[in-house]
Structures are given as structure tokens and as C-alpha cells.
Amino acid sequence: MSTLVKEKKSRPINLDLQTIQFPITAIASILHRVSGVIMFVAVGILLWLLAISLSSPAGFTQAANLVDGFFVKFILWGILTALSYHIAGGIRHLLMDMNYFEELESGTLSAKFVMGIAVVLSVLAGVLVW
Template identity: 55%
Template sequence: MKKQRPVNLDLTTIDFPASAKASILHRISGVAMFFALIFVVWAWAESLSSPEGFDYVKELLTSFLAKFIAWGTLIALSYHLLGGIRHIFMDMGHFEELESGSNSAKLIFVVWVLVAIALAYWIFV
């Protein structure tokens, strides 16, 4: 018996549908938030430890690198939130068809980019 097996397992050459990309990005954003939470908890603990600790964290968070990290954390949070809302709707029976699922994923990408731009303006300007 001849079994049909995939010939090409190079993931960079496979064109994933929008819904697959949205699902993968949702998982990546969750992992990114987990690691960002380490920094956030440290900053909260340090800022509450003493007035000097608060001043240190305040000074640290005014640098460009810290603002960039904060922006990255917020866009990961916003994407994870948007993707989670999409998944909740899918759990309720909406966007389960191929076309509507793809359209909802594309909509989430567009909204996320707009939110990312708004967050960049809020943080950097």
C-alpha cells in the first residue's frame, strides 16, 4: 500500500489562510504577554518599594527603549484581546464557515493595526 505523505514540510513556503495566521498570532501574543508580565511585575514591585525605587522606575520608563517595550506589550495585549473576542464569537457559532472565518481574521488584523498606530501615537507623542 502506497501512503501519500507530504513532500514539502518547509513551513516558510506554505501559504496559511488568514484564520490560521490569526490563530497562530493569538498564541504568540499570549506568550509575549506572559514574558512582558515579568517586567511589569518587577516595575510595580520596585516602584512600590520606596520613593527612590519609584523615581528609578519613572526614570527608566521615560527612555525610548522602555516606551518601545511598553508599546510592544500593549499591542500584544490588544491583539490577544481582539483575537479572544473573535474566538468567543466562534464558540457561539459565528464565523465558522471558511469565508466568514477568513473575513473575521482579516478584520481583526485591520483593527489591530489601527489600534497599534493609536497606541504608538499615545505613547511616543
């Protein structure tokens, strides 16, 4: 009976998430999920804008006027940024599924590379939108 009873280990428990420092690989993975959620919401926004623009010539003018505003341009830039990060992170995850970048050093390097590519693509998206 004594072999069935497990001893309770006294491990430190940290429930304050603000004091936890996540590794860059965890941040890259979390951002990949967040960008996926942003893209899911973006589909609704973009379909709504497409529906307005295809409804009539006046609707197209209304959609064009909406896209000329700063707020909508900012949203479009955010959508393009999320899309570019999600694609770059998705390629990284696909490569990891093929047994590349699975070690700590190469995983960290690939996460930094994806974030760098995302910054460059975000700047290019800003140039495209504005």
C-alpha cells in the same frame, strides 16, 4: 486478512515550511498564541517595574526614569500591542465558539477585521506611550 492490509497512498510531502502559504485564518490563530506568550512574559516585566516604583520614593523616580527611555517605551508599546491583538483575537474566538464566523468566507473576513483593529489599536498605543 487482505481487508486488514491498507494500501500506502503516495502523497506529496512538503517539509520546507518556507514554501507553505498559510491562510489568513491560520496566521490570525498563530498570532493569537504568540501574543499570549508575549503577555505572559510581559507580566513579569510589568511586575518588576511595579515593584521598583512601590519600593520607595527613590524607586518611583528610578522607574519613572526607566519609562522615559526609548527602549522601555518600545517594550511597553509592544506589550500594549500584544494585549490589544490578544483581546481582539480572543473575542473572535469566543464568537467562533458561539457558532459565528465558522464558514471559510466569514472566518477570513473576521481574521482580517481583527488584524485591522489590532493595527488601529497599536497606533493608539503608540500615541499613548509616546
